[in-house]
Amino acid sequence: MNIGIYSRVFKEEHTPYVLELIQQLTQFNFSFFMFESYYKSIKNKLDKQKISTFKTADDVKRNINLLISLGGDGTLLDTLHLVQDSEIPVAGINMGRLGFLADIHKEEIKELVQSIRQNTYTIEDRTLINVESNKQGFGIANFGLNEFTIHKTDSSSMIVVHVYLNGEFLNSFWADGLIVATPTGSTAYSLSCGGPIVFPSSNNFVITPVAPHNLNARPIIIPDNTVLSFEVECRSNTFLCSIDSRSISMNTNCQLAVRKSAFTFKLLRMPESSYLSTLREKLNWGEDSRNS
Numbered sequence: 583m584n585i586g587i588y589s590r591v592f593k594e595e596h597t598p599y600v601l602e603l604i605q606q607l608t609q610f611n612f613s614f615f616m617f618e619s620y621y622k623s624i625k626n627k628l629d630k631q632k633i634s635t636f637k638t639a640d641d642v643k644r645n646i647n648l649l650i651s652l653g654g655d656g657t658l659l660d661t662l663h664l665v666q667d668s669e670i671p672v673a674g675i676n677m678g679r680l681g682f683l684a685d686i687h688k689e690e691i692k693e694l695v696q697s698i699r700q701n702t703y704t705i706e707d708r709t710l711i712n713v714e715s716n717k718q719g720f721g722i723a724n725f726g727l728n729e730f731t732i733h734k735t736d737s738s739s740m741i742v743v744h745v746y747l748n749g750e751f752l753n754s755f756w757a758d759g760l761i762v763a764t765p766t767g768s769t770a771y772s773l774s775c776g777g778p779i780v781f782p783s784s785n786n787f788v789i790t791p792v793a794p795h796n797l798n799a800r801p802i803i804i805p806d807n808t809v810l811s812f813e814v815e816c817r818s819n820t821f822l823c824s825i826d827s828r829s830i831s832m833n834t835n836c837q838l839a840v841r842k843s844a845f846t847f848k849l850l851r852m853p854e855s856s857y858l859s860t861l862r863e864k865l866n867w868g869e870d871s872r873n874s
Contacts, residue, residue, distance in 0.1 A: 583698070584645055585614040586636055588661055589652035589677075592623040596677055599688045600624060600652065603675075604631070606695040615645055643668045648698065648850070654678020655770075659826050662710075662727050662847055671705050673698075673850035682769050683727075685860050686852055697852055704851045708782055709764045709806055710843035713825055717836045725843045726825035728767030732814060732838075733759030733792065733822045735831070740795055741816040747808050752789075755799055759792035759822075762810060762840050766847075769861075777801040782857060787842075810840040 585607060589596075607614045616624075618635040625633075636642055642649065642664045649665060651658040651674045658674040665672060673694060674684025686694055697703045713724045734741045743760045745752040763772035768780040768788050777790035778801060787808065790801040804810075814821050814834050823832045832838075862868055 583612060583647045585612050585698070586617070586642060586646040586649040586664075587614060587620070587652065588617045588649055588657070588664065589620045590657050590660060591653075592620060593677075596652065596688075597624075597627055599675070599677070599691060601627065602691050603650070603652075603695070604628070604633075606692055610695060610699050612695075612698075615641075639664050639666050639668075642670065646670060648673065650675060650694075651684060652677050653684065654681055655683045656827060658684045659727055662725070662826075663723055665847075667845040669845055669848050671848040671850045673703075680864055682860060682864055683766070683849065685855060685863075690852065694852065702853045704853070706782060706849045706851055706857075708766045708847040708849050709785070710845065710847055711762065711764050711767075711787070711825070712841050712843040713823070714839045714841075715832070715836055717832065719823075719832075719836075720825060720828065720830065723828070724825070726767075726828075727764065727847050728770045728826045729761050729763040729772060730840050731759055731761050731771065731792075731822075731824045732812060733824065734816060735818055735820060735822055738816055738818040738821075740793075741814055741821055744813040744815075745789065746811045746813075747804060749809075749811070752802075753799070755791045756795040757791040757793055757799065760812075761788070761790040761792060763788040763790060764806075769864075772801070775801075778803065779861070806842045808841075812838045812840075814838075 615634045615636045618637045621635050649672045651661050661672050675686045676684040710725045743755045761772045765780040765782045772790040775790050775792050777788050785806050786803050787806050791799045819834050
């Protein structure tokens with residue numbers, strides 16, 4: 583098996599964990615590649631060990647069977663545009679803070695490699711969201727794992743987002759913005775705006791308004807086989823669209839449609855890990871003193 587190692591920025595405190603990962607992969611004769619820019623920043627720590635590198639999505643599709651992300655959830659989200667529609671599994675080692683997606687602790691590197699070697703891990707299929715526009719939009723990178731967001735610009739007043747489900751009018755949201763979240767994204771931006779937590783296998787999207795002007799504008803859960811379309815009104819005639827962490831400015835004459843992507847994101851889980859255990863750990867459920 584060929585394994586890729588991806589990270590965005592090298593931090594000195596990560597050195598022992600990166601070296602342990604390399605040592606474990608070498609010990610069990612795995613072929614591995616490292617993201618080129620990351621390798622350049624860490625190679626002086628590797629005692630002259632030569633490591634093959636990758637740079638593009640084509641490199642990943644051609645050479646890699648499994649990708650390991652070193653960082654937080656943002657780093658793991660970046661890997662989506664390296665694996666694209668190849669559905670190569672991704673394992674997230676959490677070097678960051680919260681880590682809903684990158685839920686493998688950095689102290690569990692030995693256990694991760696052992697799980698890969700023994701094929702005891704599980705793979706979760708995570709729904710992706712696809713965005714289409716009659717303008718240039720996001721180009722070929724028009725898919726995301728967490729959410730699609732329409733938002734006012736920094737200097738503008740609130741916007742009005744008219745939402746249609748399969749061509750039928752749903753509502754006009756007077757708000758700072760609107761989020762369409764996947765089940766994976768239900769624990770991200772949508773959650774901070776009052777949206778519900780949705781299980782990854784539930785086959786739904788969540789529509790969550792951002793700071794709505796009307797108090798009766800509430801989050802709504804819809805089937806993920808729905809095609810959503812939008813019309814946006816705002817005084818400045820421009821608004822922001824984002825997929826995960828990538829944003830572009832759009833004009834109000836743009837036509838937008840959102841639907842479920844034709845391919846999924848493959849998230850690797852350790853044998854003892856589950857979505858419920860991740861929720862309990864990250865949201866500190868059960869830590870109420872009355873439960874002791």
